Amino acid sequence: MIIAIASGKGGTGKTTVATSLAVCLDAPVQLLDCDVEEPNAHIFLKPENPRIRRVTTMVPQVDAERCNLCGKCRRICQFNAIMILGDTVMTFPEMCHSCYGCLMVCPEAAISESFREIGELVSGSAGNVELVYGRLRVGEAMSPPLIQEVKAQHNSDLPAIIDAPPGTSCPVVTALTGVDFVVLVTEPTPFGFNDLVLAVGAVRSMQLPFGIVINRCDSGDRQVARYAEKEKIPILMEIPDQRKIAENYSRGVVPVDADDGLRTAFRDLYRDILTRI
Amino acid sequence: MKELVIISGKGGTGKTSITAGFAALAENKVIVDADVDAADLHLVLHPEVRRTTEFMGGHIAVIDSEKCTGCGECLQRCQFGAVSGDFRVDARACEGCGVCVHFCPEKAIAFPERVCGRWFVSETALGPMVHARLGIAEENSGLLVSLLRKEAKALAEERKLDTLIVDGPPGIGCPVISALTGADAVLIISEPTLSGLHDLERAANLAAFLKVPAMVCVNKYDINPAITERIEAFAARQGIRSVGRIPYDREVTAAMVALKNLVAHSDGPAATAVRGLWQAVSTQLHDGSEVSKT
Incomplete structure (x- = not known):
């Protein structure tokens, strides 16, 4: 069972929601931080002795001895990752999407697999939570293969919570594919509302069940609540705008660890989600 | 500037x-x-x-079910899991690499530009x-x-x-x-x-x-x-x-x-x-x- 927070x-x-939900369970749970560009869950959970593994993706390597400069690799490549200049085949690993087209099409078997490092996979335990997160290499553009690697660590014997990246494009789609429920966290402001509508469009296009958590619920306007009512989207939880929560967040403290009332509210949230799956 | x-x-x-x-x-x-x-x-x-x-923003593969013989060439070659068992392309998974288009023996796969x-x-x-x-x-x-x-x-x-x-x-x-x-x-x-x-x-x-x-x-x-x-x-x-x-x-x-x-x-x-x-x-x-x- 996988619940994604997006x-x-x-x-x-x-x-805040992903770590609070994981910590409040008091039972073994995985937290998969798929915001690989800016992962933050580890700042709150502080896993001990994290294990780190490099993650790579396939890129082509051309054997100049075997290459007859036929140009088939360049023609099949949609990503401008292969060019031929004079009698040299040049590859641009950072442009490559690892489709293997050039390897498949080369009549001389002159192209072999090489690798580009895209980031690291980090895993470690903190209390009841087994945290797995990806850390995209600075300068690497493609996050989806690393997000997939984080998700591949899901142990199907345990419930998992995914902390998804922001936005509505391919990294989000990669993080949400195959999950059982999506919690959309928003704030009651025009920016929050505008981006919530986009996120609702994305989860609806993926046909995933979902609900809304309104954070800092007393800070802005009522537009989000009115929209949820009109669209018949359940509001799962409303978190008040409290300086204490913001201060704990700033210091890397999971808010439920400092507030028993909030802990109870998150346990209720988890139970509520289970009834909706 | x-x-x-x-x-x-x-x-x-x-x-x-x-x-x-x-x-x-x-x-x-x-x-x-x-x-x-x-x-x-x-x-x-x-x-x-x-x-x-x-x-x-690039291209997308579209399989013509009339021409498709179900040989499985595309399914086998796609690295992105974008081709389903009944030979349809999942637009969200398709990376637009064109490998299936190139290798389809029936030329049954079109490759239009996609509006992103x-x-x-x-x-x-x-x-x-x-x-x-x-x-x-x-x-x-x-x-x-x-x-x-x-x-x-x-x-x-x-x-x-x-x-x-x-x-x-x-x-x-x-x-x-x-x-x-x-x-x-x-x-x-x-x-x-x-x-x-x-x-x-x-x-x-x-x-x-x-x-x-x-x-x-x-x-x-x-x-x-x-x-x-x-x-x-x-x-x-x-x-x-x-x-x-x-x-x-x-x-x-x-x-x-x-x-x-x-x-x-x-x-x-x-x-x-x-x-x-x-x-x-x-x-x-x-x-x-x-x-x-x-």
């Missing part, structure tokens, strides 16, 4:  | 409210919203769209604006960001404007790299939280990797002054100039809720700080880089 807009409280 | 990109690493640090302020304070500029995934700047700047163009969104050239009360809407759950946001910057530059040249102000996306991946590459300066908006510090470090490392001179500003600095100092100390070690602190001020949310520009709406502490910030940033942008080049 939002269109960044900074609405995804990590 | 000088191009300033505003990013944050972490989302929700106040990038767009500050960018909108800059749009009001800067002269002779083109405004770009490069956060194409979750664009918000238009909510404050109220652009009137003058030209809409479809964004073609739309982009707009607009007028606002503060000057021309180039922005976009990426299709829901679409890809190639990096390509779209590059396109917006190119169009904005052309527009600036045509109208003899000398500044580009670009509201960047969160994160450090594909669209951020596209927003930063070749820019004259980047302003990173941070917040005084451990997450903010962590994400700032990664964003600053990306700016250094791409050789774009960086500045940093801490928003809501008084939420946790100790972490604000850690952020500024980190910046100093990296040779990044700290160009301002903005205090926590409820007027920021109030302006957003009223769909107004903070610097026009308020004379409070945050709006005052944004005015000072723009002074420091524009001085760096127009003079600082020349100093460092000589």
Whole structure:
């Protein structure tokens, strides 16, 4: 069972909700932080002795001895990752999408597999939570293969919570594919509302069940609540705008660890989600 | 012409409210919203769209079920799991690599261009604006960001404007790299939280990797002054100039809720700080880089 925590807009409280939900369970649970560009869950959970593994993706390597400069590799490549200049085949590993087209099409078997490092996979335990996160290499553009690697660590014997990246494009789609339920975290402001509508479009197009958590619920306007009512989207939880929560967040403290009332509210949230799956 | 990109690493640090302020304070500029995934700047700047163009972001495989014999060649070769057992292509999974198209023995797979969104050239009360809407759950946001910057530059040249102000996306991946590459300066908006510090470090490392001179500003600095100092100390070690602190001020949310520009709406502490910030940033942008080049 996988619950994903997502939002269109960044900074609405995804990590607060994901870590709080994981910590409040008091039973073994996985937290898969798929915001590989800016992972933050480990700052709150502080896993001990994290294990780190490099993650790579396939890129082609051309054997100049075997290559007859036929150009078939360049023609099949849709990503401008192979060019022929004079009698040299040049590859641009950072452009490559690892489709293997050039390897398949080369009549001289002159292209072999090489690798580009895209980032690291980190895993470790903190209390009842087994945390797995990806850390995209600075300068690497493609996050989806690393997100897939984080998700591949899901142990199907345990419930898992995914902390998804912000936005509505391919990294989000990669993080949400195959999950059982999506929690969209938003804030009651025009920016929060605008991006919530985009996120709702994305989860609906993926036909995933979902609900909304409104963070800092008393800070802005009523537009989000009115929209949820009109669209018949369940509001699963409303978190008040409290300085204490913000301060704990700033210091890397999971809010439920400092507030028993909030802990109870998150346990109720988890039970509520289970009834909706 | 000088191009300033505003990013944050972490989302929700106040990038767009500050960018909108800059749009009001800067002269002779083109405004770009490069956060194409979750664009918000238009909510404050109220652009009137003058030209809409479809964004073609690569190709997509489409299997013709009439011609398909079910041989399985495409299914076997696709690295992205985009071909289903009954030989349909999942548009969300298709990477547009064309491998299935090339190897289909029946030539049963078409490869049309795919519309991944739309982009707009607009007028606002503060000057021309180039922005976009990426299709829901679409890809190639990096390509779209590059396109917006190119169009904005052309527009600036045509109208003899000398500044580009670009509201960047969160994160450090594909669209951020596209927003930063070749820019004259980047302003990173941070917040005084451990997450903010962590994400700032990664964003600053990306700016250094791409050789774009960086500045940093801490928003809501008084939420946790100790972490604000850690952020500024980190910046100093990296040779990044700290160009301002903005205090926590409820007027920021109030302006957003009223769909107004903070610097026009308020004379409070945050709006005052944004005015000072723009002074420091524009001085760096127009003079600082020349100093460092000589």
